[in-house]
Amino acid sequence: MTSSDMDPRAFHAFEHAGWERAAEFYGDAFGGLTVQTAAALLDAAGVSAGARVLDVATGPGSIAGAAAARGATVVGLDFSAAMIAEARRRLPALTFREGDAGALPFDADSFDAVVMNFGLLHLARPDAALAEARRVLRAGGRYAFTVWASAEQAVAFGMVLRAVEEFGTKDVPLPDGPPFFRFSDAAETRRTLEDVGFTAIQVQELPLIWLLPSVDAVFEAMSRGGVRTAAVLRAQTPDALAAIRAAVRRGVEAYACDGGFALPMPAMLASATNSQP
Ligand SMILES: C[S@@+](CC[C@H](N)C(=O)[O-])C[C@H]1O[C@@H](n2cnc3c(N)ncnc32)[C@H](O)[C@@H]1O
Numbered sequence: 001m002t003s004s005d006m007d008p009r010a011f012h013a014f015e016h017a018g019w020e021r022a023a024e025f026y027g028d029a030f031g032g033l034t035v036q037t038a039a040a041l042l043d044a045a046g047v048s049a050g051a052r053v054l055d056v057a058t059g060p061g062s063i064a065g066a067a068a069a070r071g072a073t074v075v076g077l078d079f080s081a082a083m084i085a086e087a088r089r090r091l092p093a094l095t096f097r098e099g100d101a102g103a104l105p106f107d108a109d110s111f112d113a114v115v116m117n118f119g120l121l122h123l124a125r126p127d128a129a130l131a132e133a134r135r136v137l138r139a140g141g142r143y144a145f146t147v148w149a150s151a152e153q154a155v156a157f158g159m160v161l162r163a164v165e166e167f168g169t170k171d172v173p174l175p176d177g178p179p180f181f182r183f184s185d186a187a188e189t190r191r192t193l194e195d196v197g198f199t200a201i202q203v204q205e206l207p208l209i210w211l212l213p214s215v216d217a218v219f220e221a222m223s224r225g226g227v228r229t230a231a232v233l234r235a236q237t238p239d240a241l242a243a244i245r246a247a248v249r250r251g252v253e254a255y256a257c258d259g260g261f262a263l264p265m266p267a268m269l270a271s272a273t274n275s276q277p
Pocket residue numbers: 015019030031034035056057058059060061062063077078079080083099100101102116117118119122123124
């Protein structure tokens with residue numbers, strides 16, 4: 001796929017419909033994993049008491065909650081009404097609003113820090129979202145985001161993708177989107193943040209571990225709590241899906257630990273400064 005093949009509106013609509021559907025399941029499926037980045041993400045963005053913080057693609061709101069626990073004044077933003085409802089249900093004292101990462105409903109210079117935890121890889125126009133984050137930051141404000149490390153490192157993704165290749169098909173009619181693992185590449189992240197005008201760029205890997213109670217938890221999470229992979233799984237024949245499920249189960253079994261399974265799921269954390277007035 002080249003960028004000229006992609007219709008960003010079609011991909012955006014596909015992601016939006018997917019998150020509306022997944023909102024009810026996402027927090028329980030992935031929330032215990034994605035929240036593990038909170039301290040490092042907020043440290044990288046310089047979030048402390050009194051800071052004005054925007055959490056873009058907030059989902060069920062756990063990063064916004066962690067920022068509020070530091071004494072920051074936080075807004076959590078998400079384009080899915082169902083996710084915003086979920087965030088408000090979990091954290092009724094916080095401020096959440098609907099909005100698009102690519103067209104933030106805030107004036108320039110509104111925040112001391114902007115963060116985005118595992119959101120960038122879902123956007124039709126990630127570069128536009130980075131530019132928007134910079135626009136709403138004050139001069140000297142910090143931006144920080146996380147994405148998954150490569151599919152080889154974040155092993156649950158590798159397991160599912162390999163099982164689909166072996167027992168099913170990846171050739172399913174989904175709108176083309178930007179590569180899921182584009183920002184897993186530190187050099188690409190640095191280049192893109194520089195192009196948007198950020199400075200003092202730092203990229204590091206975070207060693208997350210996905211603790212799971214059952215051998216089927218990866219398949220269940222990927223089937224119901226996400227968007228692109230869930231759509232690929234839904235498009236398989238029943239026989240192929242059963243074989244994929246069995247292969248993923250075998251993959252998870254290799255990570256057995258006391259009381260369950262412990263899968264390495266490292267993330268890449270990038271942060272940068274808006275040094276321009
Ligand atoms: C993988 S979830 C991450 C949720 C949360 N930040 C976390 O760490 O668990 C991705 C979130 O991005 C949101 N999202 C995707 N595209 C968006 C966009 N263009 N604007 C705002 N939110 C978006 C989805 O609705 C979803 O809640």
